[in-house]
Amino acid sequence: MTANAFSRPIFVKDEGQAVREIACVADALAFLTTWPENRRGPIHSTAVRACQAAREGRLTVDGARNAFAGFARSVHIREAGPVSVEPWMVTPRRGRMPI
Template structure:
């Protein structure tokens, strides 16, 4: 495994609301570099600095990932982990199916 690859990708909404899987520190850095200047804030600066530190080998990729995910959550572009949601959906489906029979 590369030192700059996330263990789990971070899925964010980009452009016209399309999901994009961010899998590496460099991909997170590129997205943050392209972030509109008018929408940059302290969360952006923290995430960008984390990416720079990750690229420089000063911090590990998982620290960068968690910082980037926090940025995405704060800006409402983080896509929820669908795998984590699926058990809740299937449990709800099976319980409603059981009440109908």
Template sequence: MNRLQFFTPVRISRGQESPAEEIDSVAEAMEFLRRWPIGRRGPVYQCAVNCCSAALAGRMSAEEARKAFTGFARITRLLDDDMALPIGGGNVDSVHALRR
């Protein structure tokens, strides 16, 4: 496994019309961020870019960069709903109760 590969991909959803996109590595996350519209780049975007850059330079792990990218995807409402579930599935009813 490549040291820049994510253990679990980050699923990005751009709406029901488009299929979900899986981001599998720091390099793919960085490419996604480079294409992000300039007018929508804020502090969470910059944090994700900084973390991905640090991982590419070997100063941060791929999983730490993944966490920052996942946070960016969540804040921008691109994170696929399936990613919000706890690892192992968890109790779906309790997850939905927390969202209310």
């Protein structure tokens, strides 16, 4: 676990609609720098500045996480969590076999 790791990851959809896990400041900055320039705005700029400040120790990691989460919500790419559950991840109920 890095010093810049988020307390909880944030899940977002990228341009290809794949769900990505953003687990630290570096992940957030990488995602923000690849965001299309024509879709950037003041909330994007705020999230970038917050992540840079957290990387440099001028802002808490939670502050950067909150800024990135706000950006993700504002552009409607925030996901509640991993979307798919594989059958082997589910514990079968007692007395029943998985299908």
